Amino acid sequence: MDKYLVRLFTILCLLLIAYNYAPAQNTDSLLKSGKVKLAQGKFSQARDVFNITFTHLKHRHSPDSLNALLGIGQTYLFEFRLKKAIQVFRQCEQGFAHVKDLKYDVAKSTLYNNLSTCYNFIQKQDSALFFNQQAINLSSAKSSVRGDYYTTRALIFRRISKDSSRHYYQKALNIFFYHKQRLKLARTYYNLSTLFLTKPDSALKYIRHSIKSNCPGFVPSTQQPNPGLHNKTFNKVILIASLLRKGELLAKNNVNLRGALVALMSADTLVTRYRKKLKKRVEKINALRNSAKIFELAISVIWRLRQQLGIPQIEVVKYQRLFFYFSERAKGNVLLDQVSNKNAIDIPIISLPQVQDSLAPTQALLEFVHSGKDLFVQVITIDKITIKKLLTNTTKGELYDLANEFRFASHSLDVEDFIKDSPRLYKQFISPISSLIKDKNRLLIVPTSELTNFPFEALTSNKLSFNPDTPLLGLKEVKYLMHDYIVTYHVSSTLAFIHQPRAYEFDYFGVGFKHFSHKSFADLKHSEQEIKQSATYFSKSKTYLGYPSAHKQIMNELNSRILHISTHGNFQNQYLMGLIFPKGGGQLDTLGVKDIYNMNITTELAILSGCDSGAGKLIPHEGVFGFTHAFLYSNTPSIIYSLWSASDEGSKNIMKLFYETLKRNGDRDYAKALTLAKRQYSKKYYLPAVWGNFVINSK
Structure with missing residues (x-):
C-alpha cells in the first residue's frame, strides 16, 4: 500500500512541476509567435496571440503579462488606432510601476517610446516629449535603442524646431555609426533630407548618403542587373523612397531631368521586382503610394524632356516608349498581378x-x-x-x-x-x-x-x-x-491584347428574370423576353428564365461564347454589390463581384444589361472595381455593361438590334454590332440617355 502511495505522490509531484513549468514554456513561445506576426504586419493575428497570452497568465502585473499587453498596444499603434493604443499603453504603464527588476527597463523604455509616438501623431507634443525623455533615461548612453529614441525625438521636433530636429537626428547618426547599423543610418539620412527640401543641394547630399548606407555598390541605372541589388539586407522601402525623392529634387526647376528619369526608372525597377516579396503591410502600403508618385513624376519628366529642342530622333522614340510604359504602369497594376497569378504566368507591360x-x-x-x-x-x-x-x-x-x-x-x-x-x-x-x-x-x-x-x-x-x-x-x-x-x-x-481564341460548349447562355416578389425590386416586364429573343439567333443556346430554376451557382464552370444576364443590380451606399437572382418566395440570391472572381467562367462576351452594371468602387490607378474587373480576371475579352439606369424595354430593343446586326454581319465584331445598333436606335431617340448607357470593354 505504501508503495502505491509513494508512486501516486511521485506522479502528483511531477504533474505539479509540469503544471508550473509548462505555462512558462508556453508563454515564451506565444510571445515569440506574436512578435513574429507583428513583424510580418499580421496585426490582427498578432493581437489574438498576445490576448491569449495575457488571458493565460493569472498575475496581471507579471513581466510576461505586461509584455503581452505591450504587444497588444503595438498592434493598435501599427493599425493607427491611436486612442485604443494609448489606452492599452497607459494600462501597461500602471503595471510596470510594480516591476522593479532592472532587466525589464528595455520593455519599459519601449513602452514609453510607443506612447511618445502616439502622442506625436495626435499632435500633443508636450506629452510626446515627456514620454520620449522617459524612454531615453531608461536606455544606456551608447545603446542602439537610444538612437531609435533620438530619432523619435527628432520627429517630434520637426513640428516645433527644425534646428532641434536636426540636432537629435545627428545624435542618432552618431550612435548608428558606432554600432555600424547602416540600415538605420539610411533611414535617418532620408529623414534628414526632409528638413532640407527648400535647399535641394543639401537634401540631395543626404539622399546620396542614404542610398550609399542602405545599399553599398548601388548606383541608379536603367541597366539590369544592378550590382548593388545582390545585397539582400537593404531596406527596400527606404531605397525606393530615396530614389523617388532624388527624382523629385532633380526634376524641380528642371535641374537635371535625365538624372531624375534614371532615378525614377531605378525606383520603378525596384517596385516591380520586390512588390510581391514585401511582407509587412506598412511596406506594401508605402510601396504602393510611392509607385503612384513614381509613375506620375516620370510622365511629367518625360514630357519635359520630349519638349526640348534639337533632341535626336532616337531620343524622341525612346521618350515615346517610356511615356507609354509609365502610362501603362499607372493602370490596373493589381488586376494585372491577379491575372498573372491566376494563369501562373508573368505578364509584362506591353511595349x-x-x-x-x-x-x-x-x-x-x-x-x-x-x-x-x-x-x-x-x-x-x-x-x-x-x-x-x-x-x-x-x-x-x-x-x-x-x-x-x-x-x-x-x-x-x-x-x-x-x-x-x-x-x-x-x-x-x-x-x-x-x-x-x-x-x-x-x-x-x-x-x-x-x-x-x-x-x-x-x-x-x-x-x-x-x-x-x-x-x-x-x-x-x-x-x-x-x-x-x-x-x-x-x-x-x-490587358486588352492578351486574350487568345478558345473553344466553347455553347454559343449563347442567357439568364433573365421577370418577377422578383420583393418590395425593393420592381418586376422587369421585358427581361425574360430579352433573353428569349436573343437566344433565337443561336443554334447552341441555353437559357434560365425566372425562379426557382436559376441561382447564382449555375454560373460556375460556365462555358459559353456569349453570357447574357438581364436582371436588377443590388446597390448599397451607392456601390453595386451584385446582380439579383430571385429564388422564389421573396428570397433573393446575389451574384457578387467576388463570386465571379471565385467561379470558373469561360466566355468571349459577357453582357450585363441591368442598371448601372458598370458601377463599382473607384480605386486610383486601377479604375472601377466591379464586374468589368471580375470578368477581365476571368479572361473575358469583351464585356458590355451599362453606365446608368437602363429602361427595361429600351434594353430589350437595343439588344435585339445588336444580335440582328451580329447575325447579319456574320462575324464576332461585337463592338461594331453594338455601335451600329446604337446608331440605328439614335435615329429615333436623339437623347443619349436612351442608348448611351451601353458601352463595351474590348480591344
Whole structure:
C-alpha cells in the first residue's frame, strides 16, 4: 500500500512541476509567435496571440503579462488606432510601476517610446516629449535603442524646431555609426533630407548618403542587373523612397531631368521586382503610394524632356516608349498581378511596338494619363505616335467631378446641361487630336481611373443650341462621336491584347428574370423576353428564365461564347454589390463581384444589361472595381455593361438590334454590332440617355 502511495505522490509531484513549468514554456513561445506576426504586419493575428497570452497568465502585473499587453498596444499603434493604443499603453504603464527588476527597463523604455509616438501623431507634443525623455533615461548612453529614441525625438521636433530636429537626428547618426547599423543610418539620412527640401543641394547630399548606407555598390541605372541589388539586407522601402525623392529634387526647376528619369526608372525597377516579396503591410502600403508618385513624376519628366529642342530622333522614340510604359504602369497594376497569378504566368507591360502590331489599320488607341495637374493623351496608330497635353491646372478630383457631371448630364432627360457641356468637352478631349484620327473608324480608349465610365461616345462635334420650348429639337441634327467611330474601352492596353481564341460548349447562355416578389425590386416586364429573343439567333443556346430554376451557382464552370444576364443590380451606399437572382418566395440570391472572381467562367462576351452594371468602387490607378474587373480576371475579352439606369424595354430593343446586326454581319465584331445598333436606335431617340448607357470593354 505504501508503495502505491509513494508512486501516486511521485506522479502528483511531477504533474505539479509540469503544471508550473509548462505555462512558462508556453508563454515564451506565444510571445515569440506574436512578435513574429507583428513583424510580418499580421496585426490582427498578432493581437489574438498576445490576448491569449495575457488571458493565460493569472498575475496581471507579471513581466510576461505586461509584455503581452505591450504587444497588444503595438498592434493598435501599427493599425493607427491611436486612442485604443494609448489606452492599452497607459494600462501597461500602471503595471510596470510594480516591476522593479532592472532587466525589464528595455520593455519599459519601449513602452514609453510607443506612447511618445502616439502622442506625436495626435499632435500633443508636450506629452510626446515627456514620454520620449522617459524612454531615453531608461536606455544606456551608447545603446542602439537610444538612437531609435533620438530619432523619435527628432520627429517630434520637426513640428516645433527644425534646428532641434536636426540636432537629435545627428545624435542618432552618431550612435548608428558606432554600432555600424547602416540600415538605420539610411533611414535617418532620408529623414534628414526632409528638413532640407527648400535647399535641394543639401537634401540631395543626404539622399546620396542614404542610398550609399542602405545599399553599398548601388548606383541608379536603367541597366539590369544592378550590382548593388545582390545585397539582400537593404531596406527596400527606404531605397525606393530615396530614389523617388532624388527624382523629385532633380526634376524641380528642371535641374537635371535625365538624372531624375534614371532615378525614377531605378525606383520603378525596384517596385516591380520586390512588390510581391514585401511582407509587412506598412511596406506594401508605402510601396504602393510611392509607385503612384513614381509613375506620375516620370510622365511629367518625360514630357519635359520630349519638349526640348534639337533632341535626336532616337531620343524622341525612346521618350515615346517610356511615356507609354509609365502610362501603362499607372493602370490596373493589381488586376494585372491577379491575372498573372491566376494563369501562373508573368505578364509584362506591353511595349509600344507590340501595340502598333496589334492595332487594326483603321484603329487608333487613345491612352489617357494624368500627372500632377495635367491630363495627357498618347495617340497611337500602326504608323504614328503622338503625345498631346489636353488639360492643365486640373486636379484628379476636378477631373473626376468633370466626368461624373457629364455622365449625369448624358443620362438626364433635362437636356440643357448636356447641350452646353457636350460640345465643350469634345473641344477639350477630341478636337486637339482630330487630325490624327480623321482617317480612322475605330477608337480604343484607355482612360485614367478618374475618366472611367466617361461616355466619350456622347460627345458632339457640332455646336448645339437649346430652346426651352422645344429642347429636343436641338439634338435632331446632332453628330455624336459614335457616328464617326466604333468606340471601345479598356482598363489597360496590356490587358486588352492578351486574350487568345478558345473553344466553347455553347454559343449563347442567357439568364433573365421577370418577377422578383420583393418590395425593393420592381418586376422587369421585358427581361425574360430579352433573353428569349436573343437566344433565337443561336443554334447552341441555353437559357434560365425566372425562379426557382436559376441561382447564382449555375454560373460556375460556365462555358459559353456569349453570357447574357438581364436582371436588377443590388446597390448599397451607392456601390453595386451584385446582380439579383430571385429564388422564389421573396428570397433573393446575389451574384457578387467576388463570386465571379471565385467561379470558373469561360466566355468571349459577357453582357450585363441591368442598371448601372458598370458601377463599382473607384480605386486610383486601377479604375472601377466591379464586374468589368471580375470578368477581365476571368479572361473575358469583351464585356458590355451599362453606365446608368437602363429602361427595361429600351434594353430589350437595343439588344435585339445588336444580335440582328451580329447575325447579319456574320462575324464576332461585337463592338461594331453594338455601335451600329446604337446608331440605328439614335435615329429615333436623339437623347443619349436612351442608348448611351451601353458601352463595351474590348480591344
